[in-house]
Amino acid sequence: MTLKVDAIRECLEGVIPGTMATASPDGMPNVAYLSQVQFVDSDHVALSYQFFNKTRQNIMANPRATLVVTNPVTVRQYRLSLEYLRTETAGPLFESMKAKLAGIASHTGMSGIFRLLGADIYRVHQIQPVPGESLPPPAPQRSLLSALRNCTERLAACTDLEKLFAETLACLDKQFGIGYTMIMVLDPVTGRLYTVASHGYDASGVGSEIPLGEGVIGVAARERTPIRIGHMNAEYAYSRAVRESAAHSDWASALETEIPLPGLCAPRSQLAVPIMAGQRLLGVLYVESPQDLRFTYDDEDALVSLAHQLGLSMHLLQMAADTVEETPAMTPASPKPRGTPLGIRRFAENDSIFLGDDYLIKGVAGSIFWTLLRDYADKGRTEFTNRELRVDGRIRLPDVSDNLEARLLLLGKRLVERDAAVRIEKTGRGRFRLRVDRPIRLLEEYA
Incomplete structure (x- = not known):
């Protein structure tokens, strides 16, 4: 059976650097370590372009290369035959790689050196296992497909937004084992995301805000693409919203109008997934962990699917909320308020x-x-x-x-x-x- 890239995604997490071999037009070989290999689809990968070095010179002259990647758990190696297609310097793929590379750089103490210049897209012509001994893969801790099925069934039964958000975060905890989560909704007027629900934190942070493009959450929203980081990353840590004081009012500027974002002080793993309804961005589903490499490609796939279900449910429930019941529920008359105004x-x-x-x-x-x-x-x-x-x-x-x-x-x-x-x-x-x-x-x- 011919191997496809999606079968070896565990090798592309950046734990063990890939080894890339290229050759100049006159046949002189060159071997170099590669910081990052990103899964694109079953037939393509993206490699990080950081320096104009010998590898880059060779690829520009001769687009063929060989890449060896290693599974960090089983130490099984695979040899990929590649063909260079193009370089992307902006957009969702570039931003995703930029964020992940920043996490790897922070983890290895090379934040000042690892800077992404572009995402080089390659077609994978062949994948071959490299002969050698390997370790048995560990048994999976849970079935993500079963967890996803259970979650979508529970979300489909929700009849209002409050229950929908609560069920989503409860499912992430119970079904996926993710204890630190939040949902942020986009305010299209201000271009900011605001927290409507969170789970696992001492303070809920409801009402806290973050602008598009800031940190892992803001970048995921702006680019409408999942952003997943497996190491501690100061550059992409979400920051508190900038205080917006009323500059012309002494009384207002003296008061605190910032609601702190909930979150771990030092998250080791982060995953931000856009919540979409068709082509419209509704918000971001964000999860984090104090554990390195907590979220895999499979976790990302599952949460992307869950976020699509969440987005559709949000859209339908918000439309239903505009439909007023013909017979409202009877409510008792409120007693006249008493006390100090x-x-x-x-x-x-x-x-x-x-x-x-x-x-x-x-x-x-x-x-x-x-x-x-x-x-x-x-x-x-x-x-x-x-x-x-x-x-x-x-x-x-x-x-x-x-x-x-x-x-x-x-x-x-x-x-x-x-x-x-x-x-x-x-x-x-x-x-x-x-x-x-x-x-x-x-x-x-x-x-």
Whole structure:
């Protein structure tokens, strides 16, 4: 049987450098170690181009090469016959290799030397096992295909976004054995990702943000490609969101408006997978581990499939949330709020909301919350629908991809985490109510 590249992907993790042999036009051979070999598909690999050295000179003149790779567990070796096709210097494949190479460089203490200049694409004409002794492969710890099946069945049964996110992270823990996970949703208005659910951390980090292109999460989102790193990597560690203070307001700039991202202090393995609905980016599914090389190509495949299911479910549930139930659930009348009035302050510059002196939320979610509070204060309203919010000009929702239901979920979680005297409670499909337990006093600040 002819071997294909996908059968030897364990050899392409960068644990043991590959050995590449090339020849000049006059037949002079050259052998060099290679930092990274990336799986592309069953017939192609990508090799890291970092230096204009003898290997590079030979390939530009003679596109044929031989590559030997080693399975780091069984030490079985394979010889690949290659033909150079092209070099990519941007795009998903390049970014994926750049991130992985940065992890390898950090692990080996060569961060200042290992810099990716391009991803060289090769066609694999033949793969031959190299004769020699090898170790038996270890028994798999779990069946990823079975885990994926169980997860997709549980996700398909979810009837709202909150349960969908919770089930996804629970499945990653129980079925895949991944204990540190988070889901981030894209805000197309600001071009940032915000945390809507996390698992395994001391603090949930709900509401924390990261811009597109920053760290492993931001790069995976920007390029719409999975990014997997197997070693500690300071360059691609996600960083906390940059503080966005209201520069023209002394009071606002003195307050903390940054919600720290959840996460391990020193993750040894990271995998960020875009959540897509068709060609539209919805967010990122992120997992990490304190163990080196925790996530394999097979883990990546499984989580990419899971993220596709998650994206489709998110899309369908958000559309369903705009369909209001004809007969809403009966809710008891709320008692009149008692106690000391709670001052709720809004800064119009970025719609940041403070409960007293405590930061709550900003952006579109802040605008939604302020709209609800204004209707409550001015009209005594407590019952609302997704549909009316979507067309409310005060909120300034984007025309497409507004993720309204996800924003409401984020707002509701932040209110619970802050133990606020104001809560959002679902009363049916596309319906919710505002519960106010203390008198409120609304204050607006303008630049």
